[in-house]
Amino acid sequence: MSSASSSAQSRHAASSRWTPSRAGRVGTLSAAAFIFAVPIVTFILMGFRQENAIGQVPGGIFSLAGLSLENAKRNLDVVMSFNHGIFATWMQNSLIVGIGGTVLAVVTALPAGYALAKLRFKGRRLLRFITLLTMVMPNTVLVIPLFLEVSAIGGIGKLWPVIVIMGFYPFGVYLSYIHFLTTLPRELVEAARLDGLSEVMVFLRIALPISKQAVALVIFFSFVANWTNYFLPLVLLPLSEQGTVTLGLQQLIGSSPLFDPTTSAGLSTKLYMPQLALATTIMIVPVLAVFIGAQRFLMRGAVVGAVKG
Amino acid sequence: MTATTLGEPAIVSTTPRRRRIGLPGAESRGAAILVLPFVLLLIVAGLIPTAYALIQSLQTVQGFGLDNFVRIISDFRFVDTFVHIFITLLVWLPIMMVGVVGLSLLVYSSPGRFGSTMRFIYYIPGALAGVANFMLWLFILNPGQSPVDFLWNGFGYTTLNQVAQPGQLPVILAAMLFFQGAGTWLVIVNGGLNGIPDEVLEAAVVDGAGPVAMAWMIMLPIIRPWLGYMLLLNVAYGFQLFIEPQVMSQVTHGQISPQWSPNQLSYTYAYQILDTGAAAAMSVILLLISLGLGLWIVLRSGLFADER
Numbered sequence: 039m040s041s042a043s044s045s046a047q048s049r050h051a052a053s054s055r056w057t058p059s060r061a062g063r064v065g066t067l068s069a070a071a072f073i074f075a076v077p078i079v080t081f082i083l084m085g086f087r088q089e090n091a092i093g094q095v096p097g098g099i100f101s102l103a104g105l106s107l108e109n110a111k112r113n114l115d116v117v118m119s120f121n122h123g124i125f126a127t128w129m130q131n132s133l134i135v136g137i138g139g140t141v142l143a144v145v146t147a148l149p150a151g152y153a154l155a156k157l158r159f160k161g162r163r164l165l166r167f168i169t170l171l172t173m174v175m176p177n178t179v180l181v182i183p184l185f186l187e188v189s190a191i192g193g194i195g196k197l198w199p200v201i202v203i204m205g206f207y208p209f210g211v212y213l214s215y216i217h218f219l220t221t222l223p224r225e226l227v228e229a230a231r232l233d234g235l236s237e238v239m240v241f242l243r244i245a246l247p248i249s250k251q252a253v254a255l256v257i258f259f260s261f262v263a264n265w266t267n268y269f270l271p272l273v274l275l276p277l278s279e280q281g282t283v284t285l286g287l288q289q290l291i292g293s294s295p296l297f298d299p300t301t302s303a304g305l306s307t308k309l310y311m312p313q314l315a316l317a318t319t320i321m322i323v324p325v326l327a328v329f330i331g332a333q334r335f336l337m338r339g340a341v342v343g344a345v346k347g
Numbered sequence: 348m349t350a351t352t353l354g355e356p357a358i359v360s361t362t363p364r365r366r367r368i369g370l371p372g373a374e375s376r377g378a379a380i381l382v383l384p385f386v387l388l389l390i391v392a393g394l395i396p397t398a399y400a401l402i403q404s405l406q407t408v409q410g411f412g413l414d415n416f417v418r419i420i421s422d423f424r425f426v427d428t429f430v431h432i433f434i435t436l437l438v439w440l441p442i443m444m445v446g447v448v449g450l451s452l453l454v455y456s457s458p459g460r461f462g463s464t465m466r467f468i469y470y471i472p473g474a475l476a477g478v479a480n481f482m483l484w485l486f487i488l489n490p491g492q493s494p495v496d497f498l499w500n501g502f503g504y505t506t507l508n509q510v511a512q513p514g515q516l517p518v519i520l521a522a523m524l525f526f527q528g529a530g531t532w533l534v535i536v537n538g539g540l541n542g543i544p545d546e547v548l549e550a551a552v553v554d555g556a557g558p559v560a561m562a563w564m565i566m567l568p569i570i571r572p573w574l575g576y577m578l579l580l581n582v583a584y585g586f587q588l589f590i591e592p593q594v595m596s597q598v599t600h601g602q603i604s605p606q607w608s609p610n611q612l613s614y615t616y617a618y619q620i621l622d623t624g625a626a627a628a629m630s631v632i633l634l635l636i637s638l639g640l641g642l643w644i645v646l647r648s649g650l651f652a653d654e655r
Contacts, residue, residue, distance in 0.1 A: 059558060063453050064461065070450060071468040074526070078471060080494040081483050142388070150385035159378035165386070170645045172393050174580060175637040176587040178610060182617050182630045183400035184392065190399075206392035211385055237377020266476040268590045269610070273617075284478045288594055291482060296489065297507070297598040311492050318475075318482045325474040333467070 085316030086110045113316040120290065120307045125317065127279055128286035133324070135200045135271070135282060136264040142205025143260040144253060151214020151252070152245050156227055157237065166215075173208040178269045185273040195280050200271060204264045210256040217252035218245060251335050258332035265325055283321050290317055400634065403627035415624035419616065419632075422625075428609045431517070431592075436585045439521035443581060444574065447529055451536040452562050466537065470530035480527045481594050488519065511599050516607075520591055524584075532577050539570040572649050579648070583640045586633060589614070609633055 086105040117125050153159065154166050184203060185194075193199040222245055230240040271282040278289065294309045295302040302308055309317075407414040419425060450469065454462050475483055486492065488510045490499040504510050511519060543566065551565050567574075592607040593614075606612045609629060617626035645651050 063457060067450070067453050067457060067461075067465045071465050074472060074530075075468055076494055077483060077487055077526075078475075081486050084486065084492075146384040146388055149381035153378040153381040157374050157378040157381070159375040159382075162378070165382060167645065168389065168393075170651050171638070171641045172389070174583070174641045174644045175634075176584050178587040178589060179630070179634050179637045180393070180396045180400070181610075182613050182626050183396035183403070185617065186403060186623060186627065187396045187399050202388065203392045206385075206388035208389075237374060238380055240377075241381060262474070262476070266479070268477050273614075287478045287482060288590075288597070291478075291485065291594060292597050297485075298600070311486060311489075314482060315486065318479050322474050322479050326471075329470075329474055 081315050082319050084312050085113055085319050087312045088112075089310035089312050109312065110316060113313045114320075116307055116309060116313045117290075117317045117320075120293075120309065121278070124279060125283075125286060125290075128281055128283040129320070131197065131275075131280065132265060132282040132284070135197055135204060136261055136324070138197075138201035139204025139207075139264040140257055140261045142201060143207035143210045144256050146205060147207055147210030147256050148214045148246065148249060148252065149241055150211045151216075152218045152222075152241050154211070154215045155218035156222065156224070156245070169208045169211050169215075173212050177263070177267075181269045181273055184270070188274055194274060195277060197275075197280075200274050203270060203274075204260070204267065207256070207260050207263075210260055213255050213259070214249070214252045217249060217255075221248065221251075254332050254335040258328055258335070261328050262325055287314075287317060287321060290314060397634065400627045400630045403624055404631045406624060415628035416632075418622070419612070419625040419628045422612065424604070424606045424612055427604075428606065428612050431607055432585055432588065432609065435517040435520050435588070436582060438517045439524055439585065440578065440581060442521055442525050443529065443532070444578065446525060447532045447536055447577065448567070448574065450529070451533050451540060452566065454533065454537055455540045455566075456558070466530075466533060469533055472526050473528070473530045476527055477590055478594065480523060481591055484519070484523050484526075485598065508599050508602050511595060511603065513603060516592070516595065516603060519595075520588070523591060528581070536570060536573055536577070539573040540566060543569050575648050576644055576650055579640050579644050583637050586636050 083105055086107070086109050088104065088109050150165075150169075154162060154169070188194055188199045188203075191199075226244055227240055230244045231237075235243060266284060267282075268284040268288075271285055275281050275285065278285075281289075290309055291314060292298060293302050293305055294314060296310060296314075404415050405411045405413070450465075454466050457465065472480065485507075487495060489507045490496060490505050490510065493499060499505070499510060502509075547565060547569075548561070551561050556565065587610055588608045589610040592603060593605070593611055596603040596605045596607060596611075606615050610633065613626045613629035613633070616622045616629065
C-alpha cells in the first residue's frame with residue numbers, strides 16, 4: 039500500500055499531457071490486453087453459435103451475427119444429453135472435491151500458519167522448512183506415488199481420498215503464516231494469554247476473527263488449484279461417472295467428431311466447437327465467481343507479501 | 348491447561364508467571380494441537396507417498412536394487428521426454444520472463460483505473476488453467492474456426508495436425524503456458540515493485556534517472572529474487588508437464604507421442620505396462636529434480652529467510 043502515494047504522485051505528474059512514452063506505454067498495455075482478451079471473448083461467444091453456420095456468417099468469427107440465446111440453449115441441451123447427463127455428475131463431483139478440499143485446506147492451514155508465526159515450539163523451524171519445500175514443488179510430482187498409496191488402501195474410485203489429498207495445501211499454511219506474522223501484533227497475543235486464554239483459544243478468539251484476508255486467499259488459491267486439477271482425479275477416479283469436470287471435458291474433446299471421427303460416429307450425441315466452448319464456459323464459472331469474490335483481497339498485494347516472506 | 352474464560356480476575360495475575368517460569372510447555376502443547384491437522388495431512392499426502400515411491404522404485408524381485416531405474420532410463424523414449432522439456436523451457440522461459448517483467452513495469456507505471464483494469468484482464472486466463480485452457484487453445488489452433496485463422500491460412504495450414512506438428516509443439520506450449528500463467532506472475536512481480544520504498548525511487552529521480560535507467564538499474568535489481576523464484580518455479584513446473592501434451596496426443600491421433608513428457612512416460616508405465624516399479628523410479632527422478640529446485644528456492648533465493 040505504500041506504493042499508493044508514490045503512484046498517485048507520478049500519476050498526477052503524468053496525467054496532464056500525452057507524451058510519446060505515455061502513448062507507448064498505454065498502447066503496449068492495450069495491445070497486450072487485446073491479445074489476452076480476444077481468444078477468451080471469441081471462445082465464450084462460440085457457445086452462442088450454431089456449428090453449421092460458423093463458416094457462413096459474414097465477417098467470420100469476430101462477427102456478432104449468428105449469436106443467439108436459442109443457440110446457447112440448444113448447445114446446452116446437447117452437452118447435458120451427452121452420455122445420459124453425465125456432465126451434471128462431473129460438475130457435482132468437481133464441486134464436492136473442490137469445496138471439500140478447500141474447506142480442509144482452510145481448516146488445517148490457518149491454525150498451522152498461526153502456530154508457525156506466533157508460537158515457539160520444538161520442530162517449528164523444521165516444519166516451516168518442510169512446508170516451504172512442499173509448497174514450491176509442483177503437486178503433480180507425487181501423483182503416481184499417491185495412486186500407489188490410495189490403491190493400497192482400496193480407495194481408488196472414491197472421492198474422499200481426493201479431498202484429503204487436495205486438503206494438504208502448504209501454500210495455504212504459508213499464506214496464513216505471513217498473514218499472522220504481519221497483521222497480528224505480539225502484544226495482542228500476550229494480552230489474551232494474560233486474560234487466561236489457552237493457546238488454542240487465543241487462536242480461535244483473537245487470531246481467527248482478524249484473518250478474513252488470509253481465509254479469502256486460501257479459499258481462492260486452493261479452490262482454483264482443486265477445480266483445475268487434472269492429474270490427481272485422472273489416476274484416482276478411473277471410471278467416467280466418478281470423474282471430475284476436468285476429466286469430463288477431456289472426454290468431451292475426445293469424443294468430438296472434430297478430433298475423432300471414428301469414435302464419435304457411434305455416439306448419439308455429437309459435440310462440435312459451440313458445444314465444447316459452452317461446456318468449457320460452464321466449467322470456468324465457479325472459478326470466475328471465486329475470483330471475482332476474492333479480487334479485492336488478491337490485488338491488495340498480500341500474495342506478494344506471501345512470496346516475499 | 349488454562350481453560351478459563353475472559354475476565355476471571357484471579358487468573359489474570361497468575362497466568363503470566365506460569366507462562367514464563369512454570370509452564371514453558373503450555374505454548375508447545377497449544378502449538379502441537381494447532382499444527383496437528385496439517386501435519387497429519389503432510390504425513391498422509393506428502394511423506395508417505397514419497398517414502399512409498401522410494402521403496403517401490405528400489406524394490407526388485409531379488410530384494411533392493413536399481414533395476415527399476417535402469418529399466419526406465421533405458422526406455423527408448425526416456426531421453427526424448429527430457430529433450431522435449433528442455434526445448435519447451437528454452438522457448439517458454441524467455442517469453443515468460445521478458446513478457447511478465449515488461450508488462451509488470453508498464454502496469455506499475457500506470458497507476459489508477461487503467462493499470463488495474465489491464466492487470467485484471469491479464470489475470471483472467473488464469474481461471475482457465477489446465478484442460479479449460481487447452482480447450483480454448485484447441486479453438487485457437489484449429490483452422491477454420493480459429494480467431495487467428497488468417498495466420499494459419501498464411502502458413503497454408505488447413506488441419507489441426509498441420510498446426511500441431513511435433514516440431515511446433517514447444518512453441519504452442521510456450522504460448523499456452525504464457526497465456527495461462529502470465530497474469531498470476533504479473534500480480535506477484537507487481538507486488539514486488541510495490542514494495543520498493545518511495546525514497547529509493549525519488550532519490551533516483553533526483554539523480555536524473557530516466558524511465559529506462561530507473562527500470563534497469565533500480566527496479567530490476569530489487570525484484571531480482573522474485574524473478575529467480577519465478578524462473579525456478581516455472582522450470583519445476585515445466586518438468587511436470589502432463590495434461591497439455593496428453594490431450595494434444597489424443598486430438599492429433601498420436602501425431603504427438605503419448606509419451607512426450609516424463610510424467611506421461613511414468614503414467615504409461617503405471618497404467619499400460621503395469622510396471623509400477625519403473626513408474627515409481629520415474630517419479631523419484633522427477634521428485635529429485637523438483638527437490639533440488641525447491642531447495643534452491645527456499646535456501647538460496649533469499650525470499651524465505653526466517654523472521655526470528
